[in-house]
Amino acid sequence: MDPDELARRLRSLSDEPDGVAQGACRAAVAILLRARAGSPEVLLMRRAERDGDRWSGQISLPGGHADAGDADLLATALREVSEEVGLDLARGARLVGKLQPVQAKARGQLYQMWIRPFVFCSTAELEPRPGPEAVETFWFPLARARSGELAWTHRYMRGDEERVLPAWRDGERVVWGLTYEILSSFLRVAP
Numbered sequence: 001m002d003p004d005e006l007a008r009r010l011r012s013l014s015d016e017p018d019g020v021a022q023g024a025c026r027a028a029v030a031i032l033l034r035a036r037a038g039s040p041e042v043l044l045m046r047r048a049e050r051d052g053d054r055w056s057g058q059i060s061l062p063g064g065h066a067d068a069g070d071a072d073l074l075a076t077a078l079r080e081v082s083e084e085v086g087l088d089l090a091r092g093a094r095l096v097g098k099l100q101p102v103q104a105k106a107r108g109q110l111y112q113m114w115i116r117p118f119v120f121c122s123t124a125e126l127e128p129r130p131g132p133e134a135v136e137t138f139w140f141p142l143a144r145a146r147s148g149e150l151a152w153t154h155r156y157m158r159g160d161e162e163r164v165l166p167a168w169r170d171g172e173r174v175v176w177g178l179t180y181e182i183l184s185s186f187l188r189v190a191p
Contacts, residue, residue, distance in 0.1 A: 001040040005191050006119065006191060007097050009097075009190070010098065011097060013099070025066075026115075027073075028066065028076040028077035029077065029118070030063055030117075033120065033121050034121075034139065040190075042061075043062065043138075044060065044140045044173075044175065045061075045128075045130065045136060045138075046059050046135050046136040047133060059175050059176075060178070060179050061179055061183075062084040062085045062134075063076075063077055063117075074118060085128040091124070094120060095120055098117060101117075102114070102117070102182055103115075115182070117186070138173070146187050152168055153165070153166065154174055154176040154177075
């Protein structure tokens with residue numbers, strides 16, 4: 001994936017006001033890309049099982065809630081990546097752009113939290129390590145997801161109702177929900 005072309009495409013996205021409600025919580029995630037044998041991969045993690053975490057145990061992009069000490073949402077993304085997967089993106093990656101914020105959803109409910117995805121391309125060999133909020137980190141094959149090879153249907157019960165959502169499955173790892181939504185949006189823009 002050519003970083004310059006990707007940056008151009010991301011800049012071409014409308015940067016309209018993001019529709020974030022006043023007083024809503026804000027969060028940021030990092031879409032960290034690398035190329036392996038000419039094929040793009042994105043860094044994902046499996047979240048630790050934790051009480052009170054709506055996305056406990058799920059596969060996600062590294063990221064999280066903005067803290068009062070964060071200068072902006074980019075600072076949030078950089079801090080969260082460092083905490084969750086042990087990487088310093090300011091030293092090992094290039095920021096190439098951002099996507100429009102996505103409203104948080106969990107178990108079929110919308111939350112007053114908006115997540116801003118930032119897109120980075122690695123500039124060095126990166127070795128992620130799970131922090132306290134992650135039990136696993138891995139590189140996910142975007143070309144295989146885009147081609148339909150990993151297409152899957154994720155099913156789960158919400159009360160008495162079965163929910164059926166689009167997903168990707170690579171071995172035992174299933175990418176669905178917000179992570180699937182954010183990466184699908186990214187793939188619609190990516191070269």
